[in-house]
Amino acid sequence: MKKNYLDIIDPIHDFIRVYDNELPLVDNPIFQRLRRIRQLSGAHLAYPAAQHTRFEHSLGVMHIAGLAGNALYEKGIIKPHDIKILRLAGLLHDIGHGPFSHLFEEIIQKKKISHEDFGRKIILQSEIGDNLTKNGYDKKLIARIAFGDSKHQYLNEIVSGALSADMMDYLLRDGYFTGAEHAKIDHKRITHSLEVYRHKLALERSALYSFESMMHSRYQMFKAVYFHKTVRAAEVMLLEALRLSDDEFGFTSFDLDEYINLTDEYVLLKIISSKSSKLRHARHLAMDYQNRKLLKCVFERIYTSPSSLTKTKTNEIRSLLSKRSKVDENEIFVDSSVTPSIPLAPSKKESKHIILVNHEKSRSLATEMPISKIPLVSAISGFMNILRVYAFQKNRNKIEIAAKSILGDLEK
DSSP: OOOSEEEEEETTTEEEEEETTTHHHHHSHHHHGGGGSBTTGGGGGTSTTOOOBHHHHHHHHHHHHHHHHHHHHHTTSSOHHHHHHHHHHHHHTTTTOOTTTHHHHHHHGGGTOOHHHHHHHHHHHSHHHHHHHHTTOOHHHHHHHHTTOSSOHHHHHHHSSTTOHHHHHHHHHHHHHHOOSSOOOOHHHHHHTEEEETTEEEEEGGGHHHHHHHHHHHHHHIIIIITOHHHHHHHHHHHHHHHHHHHHHOTTSOOHHHHTTOOHHHHHHHHHTOOOGGGHHHHHHHHHHHTTOOOEEEEEEEESOTTTTSSSOHHHHHHHHHHHHTOOGGGEEEEEEEEESSOBOTTSSBOOEEEEEEEOSSOEEEEEEEGGGSHHHHTTOSEEEEEEEEEOGGGHHHHHHHHHHHHTTSOO
């Protein structure tokens, strides 16, 4: 008897099963493109093994979304068809990512567009959507669940949010490939303990410790990996190279056919091989990035509020540093890395509560617990905001002195 699935060996989940209805999507060139987009953009220059991509992460999210769906099905909450929909939404949730993953997001967000917008277009307007329709699936519903705006809030939350398959896979996968010990989470315990209360995703109270541990792991990964000063040094160089070369190459022109050709190496090669005199600085930055001749961090300050720098914008700081140090502004880089300590809900708003379900002999009781009441989580709630100043080696001392003079007295 012919199998209706393929098992893919995976270092995180051992085996990821891909069914016949999913294989054509995985094999499609638009999805295969994700093999050429690193999950952590420049992190491999600090953590050499961090070469993993959006491709295997997307398979992992599909896998965990399936585990969550099966748990809810066994509890009589959803139907078998819902599990298929969830898996497809998880598989396609990152289909719209641009080169260098979230780094490219920092470029396109200024034009009020995101990778989710591209993801919707790909699902609704490309052969990916045609395949879904051909196999009897509602591509509009899958797109809504994948990007957090379906009317079924608990399905949205399985793909993205504080209890999401997305976060569980990226923490496990990023921890494994960077070698960081912070991302040890019990994703099976969490998925098996999922519940639904008033159309929202909930968790059995007995699994609260696992949730606490996951939130702490995420916080530590931001400090140790995602916002690591060397990782951000590489990413700051890439960001500047992308900004300087966008007019020349139209990386953010948003033509869908052109967009799905953009990958890490394609963009990097475009910049490096350019002969334009206008792109001399971008070319220099891209080549130094490729050869790991990275900027040096000369100043760092950690804030606890996202609004700490509203009065003193990074561009203004850059200008002040230039005047004080007598170094060209183009050779000074000010980076403000900001993230909420607790992951955002699918609505993109900060998660304020978690619903806990307590099963007793005769009934089940649900309570909405403020995250501020969970000791370990409340200790890290708020925002992580790191201000750094970077410079080329030749200007390091001048800019360090200027940065300490200008920024040393800023309130934390």
